[in-house]
Amino acid sequence: MEEIKVGLEVHVQLVTLKTKLFCSCSSDYRGKPPNVNICPVCTGLPGSMPTLNKRAVEEALKVVFMLNAQPYATSYFFRKTYFYPDLPKNFQITQYDKAGGYPLAHDGSLKLTNGKVVRIERIHLEEDPGRIYYEGSRATAKYSLIDYNRSGIALIEIVTAPDMSSAEEARDFVERLTTILSDVGINVRDYEGALRVDVNVSYAGGERVEVKNVTGAASVEKAVVYEVFRQKTMHEKGIKVVRETRAWDEKRRITIGSRGKEFEEEYRYMPEPDLPPVIITEALMQKVKDEIGGSQEERYNEIVNDGINEELAKKISSDKQLYSVYEKVKFYEPTLKQLAANVLANEISYLMKRYSVKSLPDDVSGLVEILQNYRSIPDHDTAVDYLKKWVEGEKVKVSLQATSVNEIHDDVVKVVAENYDKIKNLEYTKKFEFLMGILIRKFGKENKKVLVEELTKVLSETR
Amino acid sequence: MNLEGYSLLSILKEIERGSINAEDVNDFYYKKSLQLNDKINAYITLLKPDDKKINGNLKGIALAIKDNISTKGIKTTCASKMLESYVPPYDATAVSKLKEQGGRILGKTNMDEFAMGSSGENSAFGPTRNPLNNDYVTGGSSSGSAAAVAANMAPISLGSDTGGSVRAPASFTGIVGFKPSYGAVSRYGLIAYANSLEVIGILGKYTKDVKFLFKLIAGKDPLDSTSLNVELNEKEQFKPKILVIKSFVELSKDEVKKEFYRSISKIDEEGFEVKFIDSFSLTEYLLSAYYTIACAEASTNLSRYDGIRYGPKVESTGNWRDYITKARSFFGPEVKARIMMGTFILSAGYYETYYLRALQLRKLIRQEFEKIVRGYDALYIPTMPVLPWRIGEAIEDPKMAYASDVLTVLPNLTGSPALSLPVGRIREFFVGGQLIGLRGDDIKVLKIAEMMEEILKVKNDGRN
Numbered sequence: 001m002e003e004i005k006v007g008l009e010v011h012v013q014l015v016t017l018k019t020k021l022f023c024s025c026s027s028d029y030r031g032k033p034p035n036v037n038i039c040p041v042c043t044g045l046p047g048s049m050p051t052l053n054k055r056a057v058e059e060a061l062k063v064v065f066m067l068n069a070q071p072y073a074t075s076y077f078f079r080k081t082y083f084y085p086d087l088p089k090n091f092q093i094t095q096y097d098k099a100g101g102y103p104l105a106h107d108g109s110l111k112l113t114n115g116k117v118v119r120i121e122r123i124h125l126e127e128d129p130g131r132i133y134y135e136g137s138r139a140t141a142k143y144s145l146i147d148y149n150r151s152g153i154a155l156i157e158i159v160t161a162p163d164m165s166s167a168e169e170a171r172d173f174v175e176r177l178t179t180i181l182s183d184v185g186i187n188v189r190d191y192e193g194a195l196r197v198d199v200n201v202s203y204a205g206g207e208r209v210e211v212k213n214v215t216g217a218a219s220v221e222k223a224v225v226y227e228v229f230r231q232k233t234m235h236e237k238g239i240k241v242v243r244e245t246r247a248w249d250e251k252r253r254i255t256i257g258s259r260g261k262e263f264e265e266e267y268r269y270m271p272e273p274d275l276p277p278v279i280i281t282e283a284l285m286q287k288v289k290d291e292i293g294g295s296q297e298e299r300y301n302e303i304v305n306d307g308i309n310e311e312l313a314k315k316i317s318s319d320k321q322l323y324s325v326y327e328k329v330k331f332y333e334p335t336l337k338q339l340a341a342n343v344l345a346n347e348i349s350y351l352m353k354r355y356s357v358k359s360l361p362d363d364v365s366g367l368v369e370i371l372q373n374y375r376s377i378p379d380h381d382t383a384v385d386y387l388k389k390w391v392e393g394e395k396v397k398v399s400l401q402a403t404s405v406n407e408i409h410d411d412v413v414k415v416v417a418e419n420y421d422k423i424k425n426l427e428y429t430k431k432f433e434f435l436m437g438i439l440i441r442k443f444g445k446e447n448k449k450v451l452v453e454e455l456t457k458v459l460s461e462t463r
Numbered sequence: 464m465n466l467e468g469y470s471l472l473s474i475l476k477e478i479e480r481g482s483i484n485a486e487d488v489n490d491f492y493y494k495k496s497l498q499l500n501d502k503i504n505a506y507i508t509l510l511k512p513d514d515k516k517i518n519g520n521l522k523g524i525a526l527a528i529k530d531n532i533s534t535k536g537i538k539t540t541c542a543s544k545m546l547e548s549y550v551p552p553y554d555a556t557a558v559s560k561l562k563e564q565g566g567r568i569l570g571k572t573n574m575d576e577f578a579m580g581s582s583g584e585n586s587a588f589g590p591t592r593n594p595l596n597n598d599y600v601t602g603g604s605s606s607g608s609a610a611a612v613a614a615n616m617a618p619i620s621l622g623s624d625t626g627g628s629v630r631a632p633a634s635f636t637g638i639v640g641f642k643p644s645y646g647a648v649s650r651y652g653l654i655a656y657a658n659s660l661e662v663i664g665i666l667g668k669y670t671k672d673v674k675f676l677f678k679l680i681a682g683k684d685p686l687d688s689t690s691l692n693v694e695l696n697e698k699e700q701f702k703p704k705i706l707v708i709k710s711f712v713e714l715s716k717d718e719v720k721k722e723f724y725r726s727i728s729k730i731d732e733e734g735f736e737v738k739f740i741d742s743f744s745l746t747e748y749l750l751s752a753y754y755t756i757a758c759a760e761a762s763t764n765l766s767r768y769d770g771i772r773y774g775p776k777v778e779s780t781g782n783w784r785d786y787i788t789k790a791r792s793f794f795g796p797e798v799k800a801r802i803m804m805g806t807f808i809l810s811a812g813y814y815e816t817y818y819l820r821a822l823q824l825r826k827l828i829r830q831e832f833e834k835i836v837r838g839y840d841a842l843y844i845p846t847m848p849v850l851p852w853r854i855g856e857a858i859e860d861p862k863m864a865y866a867s868d869v870l871t872v873l874p875n876l877t878g879s880p881a882l883s884l885p886v887g888r889i890r891e892f893f894v895g896g897q898l899i900g901l902r903g904d905d906i907k908v909l910k911i912a913e914m915m916e917e918i919l920k921v922k923n924d925g926r927n
Binding site: 043049051052083099146268273 | 533689773
């Protein structure tokens with residue numbers, strides 16, 4: 001099968017906010033008569049100026065931390081200029097990672113259900129445009145009506161690397177993201193149009209095609225399926241796929257090329273002179289991390305509901321950091337929650353006290369690795385050493401030799417069984433050499449000693 | 464009652480004493496405006512003040528406001544066909560502060576369209592004429608705000624200054640024009656031309672009036688994130704230390720130069736400490752940095768004028784791109800030119816070459832300026848190197864045009880407070896001297912200007 005690459009740009013409305021991103025208008029626009037939640041700022045009247053809603057930065061940071069991304073200490077707002085009737089200033093205030101700018105955060109990750117890690121390149125804040133409404137259908141409507149109630153609603157844009165290789169993975173990403181968002185109270189499921197995705201698809205190393213404005217996980221999957229089918233068909237007919245932006249037709253479940261002349265996107269980005277840089281202080285980060293957890297009672301109940309005993313639950317829920325790590329590990333590997341609870345309540349809280357560690361790493365992948373191999377770690381001291389490394393923010397790789405003598409034994413048995421026909425008539429040394437070759441390729445030279453022992457054992461058993 | 468030559472402060476004192484009332488004062492300026500506006504063209508909109516009694520610091524006195532400062536319920540046109548019928552639904556912060564303190568609006572003053580220009584001739588509603596000689600320009604872009612004060616059509620006025628727009632017309636009409644530090648007065652409601660350079664300023668006959676009004680409108684505004692609180696308390700009397708950059712003075716015409724140097728010897732005699740240095744090393748970059756930044760910001764600021772929410776009514780062809788194109792043809796030629804330049808500057812491939820470099824230059828200019836001026840109370844140079852020219856007549860010497868901007872853009876690039884006051888006379892005109900301080904030293908600059916006013920006694924009291 002030819003390679004499929006999918007990258008997503010997910011726009012999420014910060015639905016937990018009561019007001020818009022740059023003015024104090026109510027953000028509650030759904031079901032309202034048109035143009036009631038508006039003011040000089042969000043309709044871009046001459047002379048109006050944006051001022052940043054500080055809560056928006058805090059809510060966005062919650063998502064940043066949940067996605068293991070790193071905030072920039074200083075980030076900037078830019079003007080992205082393009083003419084469109086739903087954009088009252090004819091420029092959108094957004095963040096930009098070029099021209100001397102920095103977005104809110106960079107380098108995050110999200111793990112899919114199948115274990116694949118999708119890299120998140122950047123997360124930034126921006127304002128939503130208004131909405132164009134057509135009486136009847138677009139083709140028959142006499143007028144385009146514009147409603148600015150949505151104009152200026154706070155959005156975050158989450159940009160992934162092109163790490164997904166199927167429609168299912170793209171769907172899974174959006175579903176997992178939706179769950180993470182609801183963990184911090186951003187329940188996009190409850191608000192129509194609160195999560196909108198631009199889907200980038202390339203097939204067999206061809207040009208990237210962007211499908212704009214796809215709403216919801218199921219539609220993302222359908223859009224990728226259609227786009228792969230379309231590009232594959234073109235590929236087979238020998239037609240070159242051109243880099244373009246297409247629209248998603250939800251009713252017909254197809255993507256539509258933009259009519260009219262194609263021209264290169266020219267947004268003329270420049271720094272927004274009316275807004276100072278966004279400064280993320282240590283204190284702000286701590287405040288947001290503290291908020292992620294909820295009340296201690298809520299935390300306690302949630303842990304007990306997971307089937308963890310009351311003593312452990314009490315200990316973990318009393319510390320927001322322990323709780324936050326517990327939740328993340330549970331999210332990535334639900335089967336590890338009991339072990340995670342034990343380790344957090346005992347070894348990790350001991351290590352934090354012993355080495356006066358103030359904050360635990362945001363990235364729990366090292367801890368997950370330790371927990372997954374926990375039973376194979378030869379002794380408790382070694383396990384604590386690994387945990388200490390993670391607590392201190394070092395990269396953790398649990399080495400295989402130490403981990404899984406049991407697994408190696410099983411695998412050696414398997415290799416011998418699979419190759420039984422080939423080796424049954426060989427003399428012992430030839431047999432041994434042949435099997436060792438396969439095993440070394442599989443486990444690496446560093447495990448040679450264990451492998452020799454195990455193979456000797458297995459061969460003596462099967463003789 | 465004849466209030467010609469009265470200061471705002473003396474009028475307020477008279478009202479306090481009960482010898483006159485605000486109604487009479489407003490009536491005087493309103494009638495004078497009715498009588499002179501056909502000739503001077505200072506106002507785009509003139510309003511008859513009502514006679515309701517208002518208290519507060521300004522006691523109900525009506526003032527002139529430049530027509531790019533938003534006034535609730537009153538047309539704010541920016542002297543453009545594009546906004547000919549635009550009525551803002553809100554007041555600029557500076558306007559609401561004046562209203563809260565008992566101020567009224569006498570009218571909205573003429574200007575160069577969207578504040579782009581330095582002669583007052585680029586208005587869709589015709590040029591403002593200089594009260595000192597009606598055949599000559601007033602200087603711009605706050606042309607009407609200067610002319611109204613100079614011709615006794617207003618006791619004091621608000622203007623805006625992006626690259627000299629308050630100081631140039633003040634100099635050409637022989638009055639005082641003050642550009643505060645960047646951010647010292649909220650820009651909320653000031654229709655943006657170049658956000659990072661401009662500020663609302665004040666034009667009056669006397670520095671003490673300007674200082675009084677500045678204190679009423681200064682201060683941090685939650686609606687303007689770039690605003691700040693500058694020191695408003697006054698120091699005891701001090702002996703000013705003044706720096707003069709000779710190469711700046713040398714850019715001026717001989718007669719201007721002569722008057723300017725004469726003012727220096729007078730303040731020197733009265734105990735000012737004056738030091739001269741030869742030149743400012745980045746002089747040749749001032750204009751390029753200024754125009755690059757201003758045009759880039761202008762091109763995005765002015766993209767909102769598409770005729771959809773307000774502005775000219777355009778016949779629709781069913782295609783919104785055509786609609787926007789037609790609506791945007793309502794801009795005047797100077798505005799179109801600056802939008803085109805800004806669009807080019809921000810285009811892919813040119814951003815780094817022009818815009819980023821201009822920002823870096825601005826930083827260097829700031830550093831150089833602070834290095835030179837630190838240790839002094841202010842820099843003192845001419846405001847305009849030439850006298851007003853005839854309306855319609857281009858400046859004969861293009862080098863002079865270049866230089867005329869060089870002297871005023873510096874404080875906009877450095878965010879400094881700057882003030883122009885009349886320091887000499889030539890025929891019917893005045894020579895303006897410019898004091899430039901370090902950012903935040905607004906009151907210090909105003910204080911020095913007051914001292915100079917007293918020493919030099921060059922005054923356009925409107926009775927010429």
